[in-house]
Amino acid sequence: MAKSLIDTLPEAAASDKNKSLKPKLIKHPPEYAEKNSPKVSIIIPCYNKAPYVAEAIESAIKQTYENIEIICVDDASTDNSADIIKGYAEKHDNIKFIDFKENKGVIVARNTAIEKATGDYILPLDADDIIADTYVEKAAKILSSRPDIGIVYCKVELFGEKNKLLEFPEYQFPNILYSNCILCTALFRKSDFIKVGGYKPYMDRGCEDWDLWLSLIENGCGVYRIDEILFKYRRPNEPTRNDIARLNDDWKEALFNHHLDSYLKDKGLIEKVFFDTKKHTKKLKKYKKLCKMFLCLSIVLALTLLVILVKGFVR
Secondary structure, rough: OOHHHHHOOOOOOHHHHHHHHHHOOOOOOOOOHHOOOEEEEEEEEEEEOOOOHHHHHHHHHOOOOOEEEEEEEEEEEOOOHHHHHHHHHHHHHEEEEEEOOOOOOOOHHHHHHHHHHOOOOEEOOOOOOEEEOOOHHHHHHHHHHOOOOEEEEEEEEEEOOOEEEOOOOOOOOOOOHHOOOOOOOOOEEHHHHOOOOOOHHHOOOOOHHHHHHHHHHHOOOOEEEEEEEEEEEEOOOOOOHOOOOOOOHHHHHHHHHOOOHHHHHOOOHHHHOOHHHHHHHHHHHHHHHHHHHHHHHHHHHHHHHHHHHHHHHHO
């Protein structure tokens, strides 16, 4: 039953009746706000990103926020990604290099990096993306001053093959149950990450960041969007891992099953699944078009039969 339901889940629209469904926000210890400069660990998993990984590392190095460590994990790349990362690690004391000898996937790479991280805050960064110089400074300031906030993200710009603002609606609950608006490069506390069990193996086909956001939100973490473009997401010509993931239903079923309580508590679930007006309007237009075609064919067929009958009668 879960699979058939999630298959039909469209993007949610905000509604007043769902405001009471927002998870209760947790309060972190006062020391979070009292620290002047909590350490931030930027983690960069890499698999065959030799043309781009230097650019990602450079964007991490150039941060205006000083208390930073950078942890790079090469996931047994077959190109020279490992050599590039090693070169940076040899030149910079705050860069740690983890070199996998066999490919383990991005979930293991990220979890391993975060396990080794000594920072209070974590910022994942894919090896082909880049962040603005002030991103960590602005995001860390929000986490340090807002104990109720557990996820800080920003506006996103596509670059590479396509260059434009990536239009995502601002975070709202329960909208995020149906449409993810937060890409992987958001700042969160390592302590919260550990509480929810990190990135989950059951999301190994993709969208593991979406699953993490739902887990953190369910655990009481508030969400804050910086109203600036501080993250650039590279859009390649070839399909991404998440593009491939969306071709099958495994990740949808996993997401739905592991966050079932949140979905079932949404009073608008049934309406979204069975009474989505946009969905039905599209179907209606489709059926009208088919009916017109069928009507035209019926008329042509009827006229043809009439001509045959008339000819037979005349004879």
